[in-house]
Amino acid sequence: MADADVRRLLDLHRVEAVPARYARGVDRRDWDRVRACFDPEGEIVGTFGRGRIAEYLPALIARVEGFGATMHLIGSQEADVDGDRATSLAYGLARHFDDAEGRVERLVVGVEYDDELERRGMDGWVIVRRIVRTLWERRADDLVPRR
Structure with a gap:
C-alpha cells in the first residue's frame, strides 16, 4: 500500500473519530472536550439556533445538564x-x-x-461547520405502550 493510501486511511479514521469524541464529551459533561472538536470560529446550525461554538455551547450545556444522564451513539457514517x-x-x-x-x-x-472539517496540525481535525438535523424524536409519553 502506498504512503498516500495509508495517509488517506489515517485521515478518514481521524475525521470519523470527531463525532464520537463530541458525543462522549456531551455525555460526560466534558465541555472542554466538546469545544475542542470545533474551530473557535466555526459555525453550528442546530437545535438551539445558529452561531459560533462560544455562542451555541451555553444553550447546549443548559439543555443537556437538565437531564440526569444522556447517551449519544454515533451510527452510520460517511466521510x-x-x-x-x-x-x-x-x-x-x-x-x-x-x-x-x-x-x-x-x-x-x-x-x-x-x-x-479542516486539518489542524499533522493529525488534528476540527469542525468548521456543523448542521444538526433532528430526524425524529420520541418523548417519554410515546415510549410507554398504549392500551
Whole structure:
C-alpha cells in the first residue's frame, strides 16, 4: 500500500473519530472536550439556533445538564477527505434520562450531524461547520405502550 493510501486511511479514521469524541464529551459533561472538536470560529446550525461554538455551547450545556444522564451513539457514517478539508455525515441516536442511572428515559432523538472539517496540525481535525438535523424524536409519553 502506498504512503498516500495509508495517509488517506489515517485521515478518514481521524475525521470519523470527531463525532464520537463530541458525543462522549456531551455525555460526560466534558465541555472542554466538546469545544475542542470545533474551530473557535466555526459555525453550528442546530437545535438551539445558529452561531459560533462560544455562542451555541451555553444553550447546549443548559439543555443537556437538565437531564440526569444522556447517551449519544454515533451510527452510520460517511466521510471524505480532500487534502486539509473533509466532510462527515453521521447518524446519531441520543437518549436522555431523568436519572443518572439511566432507568427513567424521557427523550430519544434521531439526529444527523453534517460536518465540514479542516486539518489542524499533522493529525488534528476540527469542525468548521456543523448542521444538526433532528430526524425524529420520541418523548417519554410515546415510549410507554398504549392500551
